[in-house]
Amino acid sequence: MSVREQVKSIVLRSDEFSCPSCIAKIENKLNDLDGVESAEVKFASGRVLVDYDPAKVSVRDLVAAVAEVGYAVKPSAF
Amino acid sequence: MKSWRTWGVVAASGLLIIASWLVGRLTSAETVADGLMIAAAVVAGYRIAVSAVQALRVRMVSIDLLVVVAAVGAMFIDNYWESAAVTFLFALGKALERATLNRTRRALSDLVDSAPETATVLRDGEPEVVEVWELEPGDIVVVRNGEQIPVDGRVISGNGGVDEATITGESVPAEKSEGSEVFAGTWLRSGVLRVEAIGIGADTTLARIVHRVEDAQDDKARTQTFMEKFSRWYTPAVMLAALIVGLLPWSLVATMDNLELALTLLVIGCPGALVISIPVSIVAGIGRSARDGVLIKGGEYLESSARVDAVVVDKTGTLTNGRPVLTDVDILDDDYSREQVLLLAARAETASEHPLAEAIISGAREAGLEIDLVEAAEPVAGKGIRAEVDGRVVAVGSADLLDHRPDNARILELNEQGRTAMFVGVDGRAIGIVAVADTIRDDAPAAIRALHDAGIRVVMATGDAERVARNVGTELGVDEIRAELMPEDKVEIVRELQSRGHTVAMVGDGVNDTPALALADIGVAMGAAGSPAAIETADIALMADRLPRLPYALGLAKRTVRTMRVNIAIALVTVAALLAGLFLGGVTMSVGMLVHEVSVLAVIAIAMLLLRPTLAQGGAEAPRREKSLDLGAGDQATVRV
Numbered sequence: 001m002s003v004r005e006q007v008k009s010i011v012l013r014s015d016e017f018s019c020p021s022c023i024a025k026i027e028n029k030l031n032d033l034d035g036v037e038s039a040e041v042k043f044a045s046g047r048v049l050v051d052y053d054p055a056k057v058s059v060r061d062l063v064a065a066v067a068e069v070g071y072a073v074k075p076s077a078f
Numbered sequence: 079m080k081s082w083r084t085w086g087v088v089a090a091s092g093l094l095i096i097a098s099w100l101v102g103r104l105t106s107a108e109t110v111a112d113g114l115m116i117a118a119a120v121v122a123g124y125r126i127a128v129s130a131v132q133a134l135r136v137r138m139v140s141i142d143l144l145v146v147v148a149a150v151g152a153m154f155i156d157n158y159w160e161s162a163a164v165t166f167l168f169a170l171g172k173a174l175e176r177a178t179l180n181r182t183r184r185a186l187s188d189l190v191d192s193a194p195e196t197a198t199v200l201r202d203g204e205p206e207v208v209e210v211w212e213l214e215p216g217d218i219v220v221v222r223n224g225e226q227i228p229v230d231g232r233v234i235s236g237n238g239g240v241d242e243a244t245i246t247g248e249s250v251p252a253e254k255s256e257g258s259e260v261f262a263g264t265w266l267r268s269g270v271l272r273v274e275a276i277g278i279g280a281d282t283t284l285a286r287i288v289h290r291v292e293d294a295q296d297d298k299a300r301t302q303t304f305m306e307k308f309s310r311w312y313t314p315a316v317m318l319a320a321l322i323v324g325l326l327p328w329s330l331v332a333t334m335d336n337l338e339l340a341l342t343l344l345v346i347g348c349p350g351a352l353v354i355s356i357p358v359s360i361v362a363g364i365g366r367s368a369r370d371g372v373l374i375k376g377g378e379y380l381e382s383s384a385r386v387d388a389v390v391v392d393k394t395g396t397l398t399n400g401r402p403v404l405t406d407v408d409i410l411d412d413d414y415s416r417e418q419v420l421l422l423a424a425r426a427e428t429a430s431e432h433p434l435a436e437a438i439i440s441g442a443r444e445a446g447l448e449i450d451l452v453e454a455a456e457p458v459a460g461k462g463i464r465a466e467v468d469g470r471v472v473a474v475g476s477a478d479l480l481d482h483r484p485d486n487a488r489i490l491e492l493n494e495q496g497r498t499a500m501f502v503g504v505d506g507r508a509i510g511i512v513a514v515a516d517t518i519r520d521d522a523p524a525a526i527r528a529l530h531d532a533g534i535r536v537v538m539a540t541g542d543a544e545r546v547a548r549n550v551g552t553e554l555g556v557d558e559i560r561a562e563l564m565p566e567d568k569v570e571i572v573r574e575l576q577s578r579g580h581t582v583a584m585v586g587d588g589v590n591d592t593p594a595l596a597l598a599d600i601g602v603a604m605g606a607a608g609s610p611a612a613i614e615t616a617d618i619a620l621m622a623d624r625l626p627r628l629p630y631a632l633g634l635a636k637r638t639v640r641t642m643r644v645n646i647a648i649a650l651v652t653v654a655a656l657l658a659g660l661f662l663g664g665v666t667m668s669v670g671m672l673v674h675e676v677s678v679l680a681v682i683a684i685a686m687l688l689l690r691p692t693l694a695q696g697g698a699e700a701p702r703r704e705k706s707l708d709l710g711a712g713d714q715a716t717v718r719v
Contacts, residue, residue: 020354
């Protein structure tokens, strides 16, 4: 199995994004994690879209990492 | 971060500031008063400092850092009040921003929350309540009066009125019966339905709408991209300016030293209102329209929609109902009544598969006539039908089907009015005329009027014959009628309007109109609730099959763009006024922070005005007319529907 095939996507939602400066903060933090392929913050709709490798990093780790820079997020089914 | 903690911090800091004031005024214990002020600054500033450090760890210089530097700097120059005021106002502003921003996002979270969680499914004939995610396509779910429909599906039995407001923005319940399509998240207001599940969870129209709206809210308007580029240079420029001012050996402002001036510059230079002015307007505008059943693809499309000054509308199914109905019954032989003419025509047509036959039969049924099937009939290609009814030969069609050629004048007159007229003959003699036509939709005149009121030119484009098109177009008062078109001709019309300087919206059904929809500045799909492709691709998707939603959507786009401009103006004027006030004297760090936070909140509050419901029920959308068939006596031997 190639690395590419292991990548999963998750949407994290938050109602705490109040200033667009949080975008780079969260994106930088997540992208620095081992196992995160890409992380993109959608400020207006309050979403964080993350492509990650579940073998290296869990959704729980992703939520914790965002909490470390000061924002509470929840994984979303859709 | 819990909101009670956020507000608790703000309240504690505020109380400490008040306590400090009281101690300072009522006693001579200045040290205690200063201590309380420092405590207020620390309480409010602690979280800001933590946030600044978190940002620094991921290599970012944030606004929080500017505030912390300013607050700490103020303490070093013994200006404890300024330090406490700046941190308190910043923390208060952040808490208010968060609360109000969430209200602008609520239009969407209401949609997400309206997703159903449980369903009553039939397993071996027995009802069983399960979580929605446990369902499989093909499952039969039972929905009772007052319950929410849990899946996208097809009604297999039962009748009921369904409130589809979550999907179409339409508050009047839609009648559903066997074969009808229903959507997850809508509510059954009367009756009981059994529904075969087709789409579940993320495969539902509701989920598609939520995703579409979220993507639209995140889509940046051209203006926003420009403003972001601007603030990317603006923030470092403010910091550099503050640094230079702080290091200058001579005083720039008489009332404060350069270090204080530099710190104040940092505080008032925060581009908060500037960066938030556009996204907050887009979130509110797109959220509002989604609630009213109008999906707009994103910020850029809002800006284009606001400029639309010409609309190209397909005729059939958009301005008209798209299926012919009976319009006229004339008598040519006094031995027969209108009922008899209609009844004979309808009975003869029971043997026909032609769409016109359906119109005549339904017309007769609506007039209260009972239509028995005929046993023997003979369609005559291109001319009509000949059938045996109660031992007589009844013909419906052109004069060629009759032995004695009747006067064709009335037929031509009806044709001239855009109707399809046919003779009704008995045993070779004409006894009457029936005519059918595609009728104008009840809500089309209101839609055209609303577009005209907004200064928008309306061009009707249709593949139909010139006289049919002219009739409908003239009755509706459209500005231009283009008939007998091939799909590629519609592309030409769009191109021509654009070359005349118009911004063009094209309303089409998305199949043969695709090239024209793609070329138009805004492609509009109508009745998109049942079409996943239309939800995904149209620039504006009107979920309900109602044209008046188009002028509504274009009007909302205009309001949103106006809000964006007002907000940008407020943000720029605030920064300019503060800078002027700073160098002319009078603006301190706390005043700067106060004005700055007020401007941010003003920008959010103005955007929130977009959330107010403005879709007039029965105003912009005309109430439906009752159809009536009058078959009574009268000189004018005509039945109008």
